[in-house]
Amino acid sequence: MYAIEVDNVTKIYGKGDTAVTAISHASFQVRPGELVAILGPSGSGKTTLLTAIGLINEPTHGRIIVDGVTVADGGWVPGLDLKRMRREKLGFIFQAHNLIPFLTALENVMVALEINNFPSGEAKGRAEQLLKSLNLGQRLGSYPMALSGGEAQRVAIARALANKPRVILADEPTAALDTENGKNVMALLKSLAVENHSAILVVTHDHRMVEGFDRIFEVRDGSIIRETCGAG
Amino acid sequence: MNLAIRDIRFHRGRFILTSIGLGLLLGVVMSMGGIYRGLFADALAVLHCTKADLWVVQKDTNGPFAESSRIPEDIKYRIKSVPGVAEASPLSFQTIQIERAGNPFRFFLIGYDLGGIGGPPAILAGRNIRQKHYEMVVAKAMKMALGEKIRLGLHEYTVVGITGKVVSSSGDPAAYVSLADAQEIQFKKDNDAIRNNRERVAADLDRLENLTQSQAQFLKKNVSDLTESTHTVNTVVARLAPGAGLHEVQQRIERWNHYRAISEEGQTKILTKGMIEKARMQLGLFRVILLVISAVIISLIIYTSTLDKIRVIATLKLIGSQNRVIVGMILQQSLLMGVIAYAVGYALISLTYEKFPRRIVLEAFDLQVLFAIVVVICTVSSFVGIRKALKVEPAEALGG
Numbered sequence: 112m113y114a115i116e117v118d119n120v121t122k123i124y125g126k127g128d129t130a131v132t133a134i135s136h137a138s139f140q141v142r143p144g145e146l147v148a149i150l151g152p153s154g155s156g157k158t159t160l161l162t163a164i165g166l167i168n169e170p171t172h173g174r175i176i177v178d179g180v181t182v183a184d185g186g187w188v189p190g191l192d193l194k195r196m197r198r199e200k201l202g203f204i205f206q207a208h209n210l211i212p213f214l215t216a217l218e219n220v221m222v223a224l225e226i227n228n229f230p231s232g233e234a235k236g237r238a239e240q241l242l243k244s245l246n247l248g249q250r251l252g253s254y255p256m257a258l259s260g261g262e263a264q265r266v267a268i269a270r271a272l273a274n275k276p277r278v279i280l281a282d283e284p285t286a287a288l289d290t291e292n293g294k295n296v297m298a299l300l301k302s303l304a305v306e307n308h309s310a311i312l313v314v315t316h317d318h319r320m321v322e323g324f325d326r327i328f329e330v331r332d333g334s335i336i337r338e339t340c341g342a343g
Numbered sequence: 344m345n346l347a348i349r350d351i352r353f354h355r356g357r358f359i360l361t362s363i364g365l366g367l368l369l370g371v372v373m374s375m376g377g378i379y380r381g382l383f384a385d386a387l388a389v390l391h392c393t394k395a396d397l398w399v400v401q402k403d404t405n406g407p408f409a410e411s412s413r414i415p416e417d418i419k420y421r422i423k424s425v426p427g428v429a430e431a432s433p434l435s436f437q438t439i440q441i442e443r444a445g446n447p448f449r450f451f452l453i454g455y456d457l458g459g460i461g462g463p464p465a466i467l468a469g470r471n472i473r474q475k476h477y478e479m480v481v482a483k484a485m486k487m488a489l490g491e492k493i494r495l496g497l498h499e500y501t502v503v504g505i506t507g508k509v510v511s512s513s514g515d516p517a518a519y520v521s522l523a524d525a526q527e528i529q530f531k532k533d534n535d536a537i538r539n540n541r542e543r544v545a546a547d548l549d550r551l552e553n554l555t556q557s558q559a560q561f562l563k564k565n566v567s568d569l570t571e572s573t574h575t576v577n578t579v580v581a582r583l584a585p586g587a588g589l590h591e592v593q594q595r596i597e598r599w600n601h602y603r604a605i606s607e608e609g610q611t612k613i614l615t616k617g618m619i620e621k622a623r624m625q626l627g628l629f630r631v632i633l634l635v636i637s638a639v640i641i642s643l644i645i646y647t648s649t650l651d652k653i654r655v656i657a658t659l660k661l662i663g664s665q666n667r668v669i670v671g672m673i674l675q676q677s678l679l680m681g682v683i684a685y686a687v688g689y690a691l692i693s694l695t696y697e698k699f700p701r702r703i704v705l706e707a708f709d710l711q712v713l714f715a716i717v718v719v720i721c722t723v724s725s726f727v728g729i730r731k732a733l734k735v736e737p738a739e740a741l742g743g
Binding site: 158161162165167168194195196197198199201202203205206209211212213214218221222223225226227231234254270282 | 344346349350352353354654655658659660661662663664665668736737738740741
């Protein structure tokens with residue numbers, strides 16, 4: 112079973128003469144444990160594709176299946192609890208890490224667990240364990256502003272992983288990092304995909320980072336123009 | 344994990360300063376309520392100290408506080424003789440403003456029959472008035488020392504006792520002298536005026552040719568006695584005998600057609616409804632305006648604080664947070680701000696209310712109602728922020 116199935120998905124903004132096609136007939140699948148990139152320049156539609164899979168942006172046509180659950184079939188499937196799906200099945204990593212500034216590193220991870228109704232004690236234990244596994248054991252009580260870019264992104268990864276999601280969606284996770292930190296993050300994502308058997312879909316325009324991916328989909332003007340196998 | 348508390352902890356400086364600012368505003372609202380209650384307490388202070396059942400005043404007047412009332416002193420004997428009246432005493436009231444140590448010195452002078460009704464309620468220092476003349480008991484608020492002398496009219500008066508917080512309806516502290524002294528201060532003409540008056544009366548009588556010399560002498564003396572008499576009072580207060588009917592006694596006194604007998608309840612109504620109604624409305628309106636300002640400030644603070652957290656809210660939504668988590672965060676912050684501001688306001692007013700020039704009376708009921716209003720304001724004000732937060736799209740968390 113695929114972790115992500117995108118079948119002939121189209122997203123059109125606006126109507127009539129002002130209609131803009133952001134994604135056009137995109138189709139691909141991602142297996143559990145796979146690290147896949149969607150590569151393309153700004154405005155190519157890669158983030159729109161990510162947000163459609165992330166249950167944020169409703170596709171106009173086509174079908175999306177996440178972890179065996181059909182979430183969109185010519186629009187959202189009626190009666191589907193999108194928030195719950197996001198909580199339980201998906202993990203998000205952002206370009207600017209998007210850590211909550213008034214929470215410590217530990218609390219930033221805990222909050223994702225508590226939203227999923229984990230008891231506070233259990234959430235704390237699990238968050239601590241996760242952060243220590245990402246070499247952030249010394250930074251548990253630090254606020255995001257006191258963390259380096261690489262540390263903050265690792266906390267964000269820990270938050271995304273906290274709930275052991277089947278799918279992790281990353282939006283330009285290395286864009287705010289230098290090359291070395293960016294490569295470290297990519298290596299971390301690769302190892303997590305294998306260890307946790309999660310599908311990781313990364314949107315990026317950064318050609319420096321393509322080495323570690325299992326597969327790469329290149330997007331231009333809303334269409335997937337090429338699929339290549341990466342060095343990963 | 345309580346996100347509201349975590350946010351406040353992180354931005355504690357800003358939160359505390361905002362709460363203190365709001366607390367000062369609520370402190371003013373509390374003081375307004377206290378001034379309002381103080382107006383009542385001041386207006387009724389003399390009434391309550393006197394503990395009279397009836398206030399006999401000039402006919403067709405609302406005296407002696409709300410309107411001028413002048414009645415002869417000897418009416419007290421007729422009132423004492425009314426069935427059902429146990430005690431009756433004349434009282435004189437006047438506001439005096441003199442110069443003391445280069446500053447205006449204003450007080451409310453009460454003249455009473457020594458041993459009768461209406462004297463100082465309690466002596467905190469010194470003693471009560473014993474001599475019929477030139478002694479006075481002053482309220483503590485007048486800040487006069489025992490033995491200190493003060494010139495009123497033609498004579499000097501010595502402070503022999505200090506009493507508690509008795510004030511006039513306009514908040515001036517009260518001083519007590521004997522009725523005879525008070526009448527002299529209020530009604531006694533100066534010597535030049537007396538001489539002029541006597542000359543004028545004599546000249547008028549001399550022009551009447553058909554008066555004999557002895558008749559003219561008799562008339563001169565009687566007219567002078569009448570015009571120079573100080574035996575006038577502002578009211579005669581009465582206490583009823585146990586079991587006496589207030590209404591019957593009141594009717595009996597009024598049947599004489601020259602006087603009005605006002606019950607304590609009636610006098611309370613005149614003082615509260617008539618004299619301080621406008622001040623009450625003014626203060627009430629001012630309180631409402633301040634509460635509206637507080638509501639606007641809280642709304643603005645919560646709204647701008649929500650705007651600051653748009654990305655946080657979007658991130659929370661994106662990771663699947665329920666709306667109640669976000670609503671709870673905003674609502675709790677708003678309520679916490681209100682509660683802390685209320686505590687600041689309460690602490691402020693509790694520490695300062697005794698230093699206000701006019702009496703501030705803080706009543707538990709008023710404070711509880713204000714607390715409930717603050718909670719309602721904070722809840723309603725947070726809706727502005729909540730509305731904004733609920734409109735935030737999870738997609739706003741994406742991008743650089």
